[in-house]
Amino acid sequence: MRSHSLPRLSGLWLILLLLSSASQAETLRIAVASNFSDAVRPLARQFEADSGHRVQLIFGSTGKHFAQIVNGAPFDAFLAADRRRPELLEQQGRAIAGSRFTYAIGQLVLWSPNPDGGDLQQQLKQGRFRHLAIANPKLAPYGRAAWQLLDKLNLQSSVRGKLVRGENIGQTFHFVSSGNAELGLVALSQITDPQQPLPGRHWLVNPSLYEPIVQQAVQLNRSPAIDAFMNFLRSDNVTQLIRQHGYAIPEGR
Structure with missing residues (x-):
């Protein structure tokens, strides 16, 4: 904690x-x-x-x-x-x-705990991953924002079979931190520790790509x-x- x-x-x-x-x-x-x-x-x-x-x-x-x-x-x-x-x-x-x-x-971020692998945005667009974790869009606002992002990037169809959905953004973060998903669209707050930021790579998503x-x-x-x-x-x-x-x-x- x-x-x-x-x-x-x-x-x-x-x-x-x-x-x-x-x-x-x-x-x-x-x-x-x-x-x-x-x-x-x-x-x-x-x-x-x-x-x-x-x-x-x-x-x-x-x-x-x-x-x-x-x-x-x-x-x-x-x-x-x-x-x-x-x-x-x-x-x-x-x-x-x-x-x-x-x-x-809130601010949406694509995160991977793996420090290697190059540019995360390109990894997402090129589908170079097995699983992508997002929160349930029907229950969690961050999940809705993630789904809107995938729509803006024309990726909804291509990633549908790779999605792992958390009931909330906390469970979604756990899917990524535990290694059950290589990538996750999570809250910036979850990887921002004022004293010790989490390792890995992240892409801070442009707020214009999802509703505030x-x-x-x-x-x-x-x-x-x-x-x-x-x-x-x-x-x-x-x-x-x-x-x-x-x-x-x-x-x-």
Whole structure:
């Protein structure tokens, strides 16, 4: 597990955290898209240290989390890998109105842990691989972006028999890191460790080749603790760490 230190919070956000901790400590259940796992863990630890509340992180595909929330799963907030599901939850009255915001913009990357083999983009186009891992396009926004890329490159037909599909981007990454697929279209955040980047080769896909992966968070319940957590996610220190983990940040943040 990666270990990162987050600068201590100050100013308004620390005041909000202290106010929330004045009430009885709570356990927050946060549904998180798999691509954000490495970034959110140190954030959760920092929030726990500052507030006294406990944060339980539940990782999975955005589509699966959405279905669970619709069916009554007791989550306090949803950190999705797209904009569409948080919007739907807000429209359906299942989320706190006005709580939705963009916390990160995901970036798609073609990755191989093998440092040899030449240019990855050409390897993909020429089909010089046995298996290509992508996330399920129906469940995972990164999978949808990967499928859009293959369409733009006119490769959908030629690679169809070589695809290995993960339920979420975390499983997709595991297929590649374990050697079950030579190549994988994964999240840049999964190979970007601020302290020790993963070895291998990667091709950062031009964002014009897929729809923007706008990752939004939405609050599902109201309490001092979850109010403080959502404000914490908007703080400058958190934004800085998110950027270090391979995400773009929307203008104005």
